[in-house]
Structures are given as structure tokens and as C-alpha cells.
Amino acid sequence: MPDRPIRFLIVDDIAENILALEALLRRDGLLVDHAHSATEALELMLVHDYALALLDVHMPDTDGYELAELMRSTERTRGVPIIFVTAAERDETRRFRGYEAGAVDYIFKPVDPVVLKSKAEVFFRIGQQARDLQRQHDEMQRIAHDRDRAASLLRxxxxxxPLAFVTLDQDLVIRAWSKGAERMFGRLAADLLGQPATDTCWLDDDGAAVLAGWLAPGDAAPRHSTELSLGHAERGLIPCEIHGSILSGSRQRTLSLQILDITERRRAEEVRSLLVGELNHRIKNTLANVQAIARQGLRRSRDLAEFEQSFVGRLQALSRAHSILSDSTWASAPLDQLIDDQIRVGTLDADRLRRNGPPVELTPDTMLRMALTLHELATNAAKYGALSVPQGMVHLDWRLDAGGLALTWRETGGPAVIPPAHSGFGSDLIAAVAGGEDGAVAADWRPEGVVWAIRLSEGVKALDSTPAAPRASAEAADRPAAVLHGCAVLVIEDEPLVALDIQEELELAGAGHVRIARTVDAALSALSEHRFDLALLDGNLKGEPVDSVALRLREASVPFCFVSGYGREHLPQGFEDAPLIQKPFPPTSLRQILSELLYLRRLHAAE
Incomplete structure (x- = not known):
């Protein structure tokens, strides 16, 4: 330590001699210890480091010469300088023995203070230098330890x-190649160190030109970044993001590179670009289909009421097919699932449907067209065919045929069939399901029931190892039809046109007061100010979740349903008992669900 004093040791069996020497040696920065025997001196020297030992030659038991010899035989005390202090006459024999025992000098009694101080000053300074050197040595060891620890941590x-660390010199010779670089490029450091990067098929000429520009003497920028293709041992060139730091040494500049493999990022960007393009394509196709359905419906409908009924039904068929495809991330979806969906919404009656066929999946485009086809077939059957009378039945059969699907819709038990004088939009829509191929769709207007034969030549995949989807069964709905007459309804919807449409439908159904809230705060404020009989809750309000609103509705015992384009998995959790009306929705579905909510509320109130 910088403030550690220099220590001298005086060994003499006479206390007065010790006090006299100590008085002559006293100075700042010096600490003088004393011992009255050789044993006591050795014990002190095992504890402290001494810059000088002053030994009396004549001591009982062990004299100064013997103590000096003991000191020289021990590793710890071997380097302590010794000056003998003696009152004996100057005898060359004695002096020689003292030097032989390890002494560096003699002082004769009576002691000359000037001589003592001058000799002690030499060893005091030597002690200071030794102390400073030791301190420097300790500091260097600490620095070396910290350096080694930092180097170990850095290594x-x-x-x-996950990054690769590579160091290149001024000539683009590889000087360092980390373990991360070995993993990233499949190349061992031993095979690359000391070689020009361009000779190893790791860096091409274009990349070398970029890195050489970073190392150019006139470039003052300390850091650089770019994207380059670098060579992998097996995969060839891989895209990499490179960050470079210029290190200036005494002889030349070196370039430290931190490299990230961005292969997965590039793939993700490509997939995202494809998905965005595919989404745009699907949205525009869907809008074009809606536009075509609207135009054809307007042209062929007798009045607006007929148009509304047919248009909304077709729109719902497309919407439900989209929901099925969304659940399968727009991959193929089972035909059985599409049929089950038609049963669930009431387009088909499970008790009056007989279906038979192997498990198959339809591609998204084919699924959407088949959804419209089944809707048209079921709607026509309900209006004019087998499903228009209680005893009518529909037989739906399909089979795989030469890579395609042959599907038959056969009606029995209905009124006598008379072939139409001309085809309507529904028939034309059914005919379009197979892409307009000649003979792909055919209708046989038999008196006992129409038979449609439809062949899909593409977009069909067999599921040999997947069991058929469970057949849905109709649930008897014996609940009395409740009415909305006089009910106060809260509509929580951020789309103004959708909110207006819902409001008009509710008022037509007899609702007494309809209030619209377009934000979470507005909804919570409305619930604190008024009492509502029912509520319709959108799944998201201007990007804000509606969990707090759903919880407040539950706390206030207000029956509610979600009205959303989201699936159940994206709605607030813990409210699975709340019905879900998916947008777009038919007015009949809205009225039916709200009536059931009122009915259940009244049942609970009666209990």
C-alpha cells in the first residue's frame, strides 16, 4: 500500500542500546521494531518485511552471527540486509565471519550518528523502492487479472x-474467426486464419470492394454497416447483415466484423410479401364476387325485399366459408365442415339431410364457390323443392373420381317438379362452381325431385387417414320466441354504418330505446348512467380491447352478445357463454339471438 511504512529491526539484549539506536534512526515513514533475542527476532521476521536488520554481535544463547546464518537459511528472511553492531575491536577475522554469515556492513560502538544515518538512509530508500516495485507488481497483476477476465468474458x-465475429487486416486477410463464425458458415478457424478472405470462397469480389472501401485511409467513419452474401461451406452464399468497426493500430488499420445470418428474415419478408399480395388478391376477388352477386341479384329480383333476402343469404354463405378457411389459416378445409356450418345456421336441416362420401378437403377458392353452391341448392329446395314440405328429403353424395370430385344433390318427397322455362341467377351461380367447364354441372328436372350432378376437376384432396367429420344434428328449439318490444339496447360498435344498420334492425324488431357507443369510455359511461335490457358488443373498438366493457356488462347483469368479424379466439377470454354473431350477419340471426338472450334472462328471473 502507498502509506505502508518502511520497517527496520534492531536486535540487542540490552534495552538501552536499542533505545539509543532507535532515537538515532527515528524519521517519518520509518517504523523501528526491536527484539531482545534471536528467537524474538525470528518471530517478528515471520510476520513483517524488513528493509534492514541491525544485529548485535554479542548476545547470550544465540549470538548475531548465528542469527544471521539462521536468517540466510530461511527463504522468507534470506533477503533481509544485515548490519552488525559490535563493541569489539576491529578484527579482520571477525569481520570476515560477519560477511560470511551474510552481513552487508559493520557499525562499531560507540556509534557515530552520521555514519549510522547515512547507511540507514541507503536501506530506507532501497526499502521505499522495493515497496513501490511491489505495489507496481501488485497493480500489474491486478490489471493482468482484470484483462484476462475481460478477455475470457469477451471470448x-x-x-x-448468435453473431459471427471476424477480424480482417488491411489486406483483407482473416486474423480472427470466432466459434459463432464456425457455426454460421460451417468453416473451422484453423482452415481460414492467415488466408485472404477472397481466396477462401467466403468473400466475393464485390464484397471485398465494399470492405476495402471501409479500410481506405481517407475514410474517417469508425463504424459501417451493410448487407452482403457470404459463403457457407455447404449452403453456398447466404445473406448476412454486417456491422464493421475500424480499429487503428500503430502499423495498420484492422476491420472487426459482427455478422448476422438473415436468411430467416429474408424468407419471412418474402412470405410476408406473398401474404400481403395474396390478401390483396383475395380481398379484391371477394369484393368482385360480392359486386357480381349484387348486380345479378338486382337485375333478376322482382323487388327489393326479394333482393335483400337473396343477397344477404349469399353474403352470409361467403362469410361463413371465410371463417372456416381462417380457422385453417387459409389452407384446405373439409367439405364436411362446410356442410355442418350450413346445418348450424339453419340453411340445411340435419334431420332431412342424408349425406354420404369419403373425407375430402377443398382448397380456398373451391371452398368459397362450394359454399355459394350449397346455399343456392338449399335455398331453392326450401322455396320450391323438397325442403318446402315437411316430408321432403335431400340426399347429398360425393365420390372421388380421377383426381376430382363427383357430387350429387338429389331431392325426394317434395312437390312435383316442373322444369323452369329459363335459368335464374341461382342456377347460373351453381353452374359457375366448376369454373364454367362444359358438362361440369348438370340439372335433371325429374318429376319426383331435381337431381344436380356437379363435378369438381381440381381443388380437391382426399383425406385417407383422417376420419370423416362428425355429422351435425339439429337441435330442437322449443324456446318461445321472445320479442324486443320496449327493450333498451346498448349497441357498442365503432363502425358508424354498421351501428346504424344494427340500430335500424333493432327498431324494426320493436326495441324501445337504442343507444350507440363507439368507444370503451363511452360504453362504460352509458352503463353507469342507464339501465339496459340487452347489449351488443363489438370485439374491438378503434384498436382498443373491450374486456373492461364485457366485465362491466356481466357485473350489471346485462345479457349481451359479441358482434365481430373476429373469431372466438380473439375475443375477451372468460366470456364463452356470450353468443357470437359474426359480421356480416343476417337480420334474422340477430333477432333470434337477442330473443334467446331475453328468454334466458326471464327464465333466470323467474327462478
Missing amino acids: AHTDNS
Whole structure:
């Protein structure tokens, strides 16, 4: 330590001699210890480091010469300088023995203070220098330890990092190649160190030109970044993001590179671009289909009421097919699932449907067209065919045929069939399901019931190892039809046109007061100010979740349903008992669900 004093040791069996020498040696920065025997002196020297030992030659038991010899035989005390202090006459024999025992000098009694101080000053300064050197040595060891620890940490980080660390010199020769670089490029450091990067098929000429520009003498920028393709041992060129730091040494500049493999990022960007393009394509196709359905419906409908009924039904068929495809992330979806969906919404009656066929999946485009086809077939059957009378039945059969699907819709038990004088939009829509191929769709207007034969030549995949989807069964709805007459309804919807449409439908159904809230705060405020009989809750309000609103509705015992384009998995959790009306929705579905909510509320109130 910087403030550690220099220590001298005086060994003499006479206390007065010790006090006299100590008085002559006293100075700042010096600490003088004393011992009255050789044993006591050795014990002190095992504890402290001494810059000088002053030994009396004549002491009982062990004299100064013997003590000096003991000191020289021990590693710890071997380097302590010794000056003998003696009152004996100056005898060359004695002096020689003292030097032989390890003494560096003699002082004769009576002691000359000037001589003592001058000799002690030499060893005091030597002690200071030794102390300073030791301090410097300790500091260097600490610095070396910290350096080694920092180097070990840096090596561990570089070796375990997902980044590759590579160092190039002024000539683009590889000087360092981390474990991360070995993993990233499949190349061992031993095979690359000391070689020009361009000679290893790791860096091409274009990349070398970029890196050489970073190392150019006139470039003052300390850091650079770019994207380059670098060579992998097996995969060839891989895209990499590179960050470079210029290190200036005494002889030349070096370039430290931190490299990230961005292969997965590039793939993700490509997939995202494809998905965005595919989404745009599907949205525009869907809008074009809606536009075509609207135009054809307007042209062929007798009045607006007929148009509304047919248009909304077709729109619902498309919407439900989209929901099925969304659940399968727009991959193929089972035909059985599409039929079950038609049963669930009431387009088909499970008790009056007989279906038979192997499990198959339809591609998204084919699924959407088949959804419209089944809707048209079921709607026509309900209006004019087998499903228009209680005893009518529909037989739906399909089979795989030469890579395609042959599907038959056969009606029995209905009124006598008379072939139409001309085809309507529904028939034309059914005919379009197979892409307009000649003979792909055919209708046989038999008196006992129409038979449609439809062949899909593409977009069909067999599911040999997948069991058929469970057949849905109709549930008897014996609940009395409740009415909305006089009910106060809260509509929580951020789309103004949708909110207006819902409001008009509710008022037509007899609702007494309809209030619209377009934000979470507005909804919570309305619930604190008024009492509502029912509520319709959108799944998201201007990007804000509606969990707090759903919880407040439950706390206030207000029956509610979700009205959303989201699926159940994206709605607030813990409210699975609340019905879900998916947008777009038919007015009959809205009225039916709200009536059931009122009915259940009254049942609970009666209990």
C-alpha cells in the first residue's frame, strides 16, 4: 500500500542500546521494531518485511552471527540486509565471519550518528523502492487479472453469441474467426486464419470492394454497416447483415466484423410479401364476387325485399366459408365442415339431410364457390323443392373420381317438379362452381325431385387417414320466441354504418330505446348512467380491447352478445357463454339471438 511504512529491526539484549539506536534512526515513514533475542527476532521476521536488520554481535544463547546464518537459511528472511553492531575491536577475522554469515556492513560502538544515518538512509530508500516495485507488481497483476477476465468474458460472449465475429487486416486477410463464425458458415478457424478472405470462397469480389472501401485511409467513419452474401461451406452464399468497426493500430488499420445470418428474415419478408399480395388478391376477388352477386341479384329480383333476402343469404354463405378457411389459416378445409356450418345456421336441416362420401378437403377458392353452391341448392329446395314440405328429403353424395370430385344433390318427397322455362341467377351461380367447364354441372328436372350432378376437376384432396367429420344434428328449439318490444339496447360498435344498420334492425324488431357507443369510455359511461335490457358488443373498438366493457356488462347483469368479424379466439377470454354473431350477419340471426338472450334472462328471473 502507498502509506505502508518502511520497517527496520534492531536486535540487542540490552534495552538501552536499542533505545539509543532507535532515537538515532527515528524519521517519518520509518517504523523501528526491536527484539531482545534471536528467537524474538525470528518471530517478528515471520510476520513483517524488513528493509534492514541491525544485529548485535554479542548476545547470550544465540549470538548475531548465528542469527544471521539462521536468517540466510530461511527463504522468507534470506533477503533481509544485515548490519552488525559490535563493541569489539576491529578484527579482520571477525569481520570476515560477519560477511560470511551474510552481513552487508559493520557499525562499531560507540556509534557515530552520521555514519549510522547515512547507511540507514541507503536501506530506507532501497526499502521505499522495493515497496513501490511491489505495489507496481501488485497493480500489474491486478490489471493482468482484470484483462484476462475481460478477455475470457469477451471470448465467451463471442463464442456463444448468435453473431459471427471476424477480424480482417488491411489486406483483407482473416486474423480472427470466432466459434459463432464456425457455426454460421460451417468453416473451422484453423482452415481460414492467415488466408485472404477472397481466396477462401467466403468473400466475393464485390464484397471485398465494399470492405476495402471501409479500410481506405481517407475514410474517417469508425463504424459501417451493410448487407452482403457470404459463403457457407455447404449452403453456398447466404445473406448476412454486417456491422464493421475500424480499429487503428500503430502499423495498420484492422476491420472487426459482427455478422448476422438473415436468411430467416429474408424468407419471412418474402412470405410476408406473398401474404400481403395474396390478401390483396383475395380481398379484391371477394369484393368482385360480392359486386357480381349484387348486380345479378338486382337485375333478376322482382323487388327489393326479394333482393335483400337473396343477397344477404349469399353474403352470409361467403362469410361463413371465410371463417372456416381462417380457422385453417387459409389452407384446405373439409367439405364436411362446410356442410355442418350450413346445418348450424339453419340453411340445411340435419334431420332431412342424408349425406354420404369419403373425407375430402377443398382448397380456398373451391371452398368459397362450394359454399355459394350449397346455399343456392338449399335455398331453392326450401322455396320450391323438397325442403318446402315437411316430408321432403335431400340426399347429398360425393365420390372421388380421377383426381376430382363427383357430387350429387338429389331431392325426394317434395312437390312435383316442373322444369323452369329459363335459368335464374341461382342456377347460373351453381353452374359457375366448376369454373364454367362444359358438362361440369348438370340439372335433371325429374318429376319426383331435381337431381344436380356437379363435378369438381381440381381443388380437391382426399383425406385417407383422417376420419370423416362428425355429422351435425339439429337441435330442437322449443324456446318461445321472445320479442324486443320496449327493450333498451346498448349497441357498442365503432363502425358508424354498421351501428346504424344494427340500430335500424333493432327498431324494426320493436326495441324501445337504442343507444350507440363507439368507444370503451363511452360504453362504460352509458352503463353507469342507464339501465339496459340487452347489449351488443363489438370485439374491438378503434384498436382498443373491450374486456373492461364485457366485465362491466356481466357485473350489471346485462345479457349481451359479441358482434365481430373476429373469431372466438380473439375475443375477451372468460366470456364463452356470450353468443357470437359474426359480421356480416343476417337480420334474422340477430333477432333470434337477442330473443334467446331475453328468454334466458326471464327464465333466470323467474327462478
